Amino acid sequence: MSGHSTYEPKNAFSKWLDARLPVTRLVWDSFVDYPTPRNLNYWWTFGGILTLCLGIQILTGIVLAMHYQVGGATAFNSVEHIMRDVRHGWLIRNIHATGASMFFIAVYIHMLRGLYYGSFKPPREVLWLLGCLIYGIMMATAFMGYVLPWGQMSFWGAKVITNLLGVFPGVGQSITTWLWGGYGVDDPTLNRFFSLHYLLPFVIAGVVVLHIWALHVVGQNNPTGVDPKSKADTLPFTPYATAKDAFAMSLFLIVFAVFVFFLPDAMGHADNNIPANPLQTPPHIVPEWYFLPFYAILRAIPDKLMGALAMFGAIGCLFALPWLDTSKVRSMRYRPTAKICFVIFMVVCIILGFCGANKPDDQVIPGLAGFMLLDANANSWVWLSRIGTFYYFLYFLVITPMLGLTETPLPVPETIASPVVANAEKKG
Amino acid sequence: MADTAQETHAPVQDDPSRRDFIYIAAIAAAAGGAVATVWPFVDQMNPSADTLALASVEYDLTKVEPGQQVVILWRKQPLFIRNRTPEQIAAAIKDDNAAMKDPQKDEARHKPGKAQWLILLGSCTHLGCVPTVGGGEYGGWFCPCHGSVYDTSGRIRKGPAPLNLAVPEYSFLSDTKVKIG
Numbered sequence A: 001m002s003g004h005s006t007y008e009p010k011n012a013f014s015k016w017l018d019a020r021l022p023v024t025r026l027v028w029d030s031f032v033d034y035p036t037p038r039n040l041n042y043w044w045t046f047g048g049i050l051t052l053c054l055g056i057q058i059l060t061g062i063v064l065a066m067h068y069q070v071g072g073a074t075a076f077n078s079v080e081h082i083m084r085d086v087r088h089g090w091l092i093r094n095i096h097a098t099g100a101s102m103f104f105i106a107v108y109i110h111m112l113r114g115l116y117y118g119s120f121k122p123p124r125e126v127l128w129l130l131g132c133l134i135y136g137i138m139m140a141t142a143f144m145g146y147v148l149p150w151g152q153m154s155f156w157g158a159k160v161i162t163n164l165l166g167v168f169p170g171v172g173q174s175i176t177t178w179l180w181g182g183y184g185v186d187d188p189t190l191n192r193f194f195s196l197h198y199l200l201p202f203v204i205a206g207v208v209v210l211h212i213w214a215l216h217v218v219g220q221n222n223p224t225g226v227d228p229k230s231k232a233d234t235l236p237f238t239p240y241a242t243a244k245d246a247f248a249m250s251l252f253l254i255v256f257a258v259f260v261f262f263l264p265d266a267m268g269h270a271d272n273n274i275p276a277n278p279l280q281t282p283p284h285i286v287p288e289w290y291f292l293p294f295y296a297i298l299r300a301i302p303d304k305l306m307g308a309l310a311m312f313g314a315i316g317c318l319f320a321l322p323w324l325d326t327s328k329v330r331s332m333r334y335r336p337t338a339k340i341c342f343v344i345f346m347v348v349c350i351i352l353g354f355c356g357a358n359k360p361d362d363q364v365i366p367g368l369a370g371f372m373l374l375d376a377n378a379n380s381w382v383w384l385s386r387i388g389t390f391y392y393f394l395y396f397l398v399i400t401p402m403l404g405l406t407e408t409p410l411p412v413p414e415t416i417a418s419p420v421v422a423n424a425e426k427k428g
Numbered sequence B: 001m002a003d004t005a006q007e008t009h010a011p012v013q014d015d016p017s018r019r020d021f022i023y024i025a026a027i028a029a030a031a032g033g034a035v036a037t038v039w040p041f042v043d044q045m046n047p048s049a050d051t052l053a054l055a056s057v058e059y060d061l062t063k064v065e066p067g068q069q070v071v072i073l074w075r076k077q078p079l080f081i082r083n084r085t086p087e088q089i090a091a092a093i094k095d096d097n098a099a100m101k102d103p104q105k106d107e108a109r110h111k112p113g114k115a116q117w118l119i120l121l122g123s124c125t126h127l128g129c130v131p132t133v134g135g136g137e138y139g140g141w142f143c144p145c146h147g148s149v150y151d152t153s154g155r156i157r158k159g160p161a162p163l164n165l166a167v168p169e170y171s172f173l174s175d176t177k178v179k180i181g
Ligand code: HEM
Pocket: A054, A057, A058, A059, A060, A061, A062, A063, A064, A065, A068, A079, A093, A096, A097, A100, A103, A138, A141, A142, A143, A145, A146, A147, A148, A149, A197, A198, A200, A201, A202, A204, A268
């Protein structure tokens, strides 16, 4: 994709620099003259939005770290100090806490975009894997960040999740003790989580560089999934993609600001305003919303080890996807059956999210008596999450490989430009 | 003269395995050194000496009424001390041979002759929440997190937890005093 460099240094200084460190040339070739498919829609703006999110988290995080005092006795109070006393502290913390949720909204849209338009298929496997890796590190970062304010949800969330790693036969207990640095979640745990929470976003930034590098080697996918074949299929990154990205970012920031200023607690949990107490478990432990579908999968299976394996397996499916999908057609625009299965998959993920937020034994349809099915009432969240978990794995492990072999796709356009030009002619 | 010179060099060239040996030895030494260097960086995360040295606790049992449970901190973790009523003990013994995930007789869960006193780690063997006393259909404990049910002996009877509530190391110093740890 990245053909010949068209960068021409204009003045003496840029010529001098270009001969020594061609960094301006790199930026020019990657973000100004870079050819982008002419039919990119707004789903393609989330890469830029994600970069913005990472920048916001790092900036606000560094400021928070100037006032935050790590330690079981000090952490909770120092966060209160940030909220009440530090100048603009409330704003910076609200941006950081809300920012984590906005980051995950953006990453889920970005990933679903990839699923729908087949952006993980050859030659973009490495690009996709790097994306999955970023997602994994993001989850670890957000999990450890949520522990830092040392409220009840911080503490018990940390305890439940670290215990999860204890399920592996034989080595499990030594792994959790090693993670805790004690007999349970305690000061040493909080300290190391802070250290890693500070580190990991910079690791993410490093992987993002690799992600973009891989992107610029294989080129962007586009809504048709057809490779650009001529100049008619592409437009230069600047001004076209830059302007579109900037517009989408502005809209995103408006939504972001609504949450920061009007609904700062909407995505958090009230129990985290109670200081951590190792003697008392909150009546209902839930993780942050972005982990809920996986939490539902964990609880769907009555066996401790199998539940944890299913949860990790659900994330593992994403990594394996490039080798699970057998369809030669990238974009689901031309795969009507796949499109239906994909929409069901999205709905199932949302349903799993609700399952994760509710108590397993509570009724899904209030008032309906239901009947006992094996170990629980059929009208319970646990049974709904079992159905959801079944479809989740069915989608990745059966539907995706089978459909590519059996379906008849719609005709795929020759080039990116052809349907665009045809439409324009039709409109006259 | 030329012949002699060749003869002295010949054996070295003919035996490449000697060079391989040096490669392997050097790489093995470097790998060993690398592991020895990495180990302290990994092991530092394990509990430190002062954490491990956390003293044992003594507890005066007269403070626990029959039917009551007291939760104390031991090694900064919750510990249950429960004074069981005769009915609760009888219920536990009655189920000794019931089907269980982690079968254990009630007598294996308390000190001989002290059936009244049940001392357990207050940490659900599923994912570590603190079970609430008296909950669940066996009147033992109920874990609010994912619904594990323990009986009056602290044995797992229902739910995702795989094991019975753990019994710590402890001893009776006198009839009314225990030392845990
Ligand atoms: C990938 C980027 C990041 C994510 C997803 C993230 C996420 C989070 C989350 C979810 C919290 C808990 C917020 C709350 O409920 O109060 C948090 C807290 C915190 N984070 Fe981050 N963070 C990121 C980057 C950073 C960076 C780069 C730093 C430091 C340089 C940092 C420093 C802190 C501090 C000091 C807290 C505790 C104060 C508080 O709870 O508001 N974070 N983070």
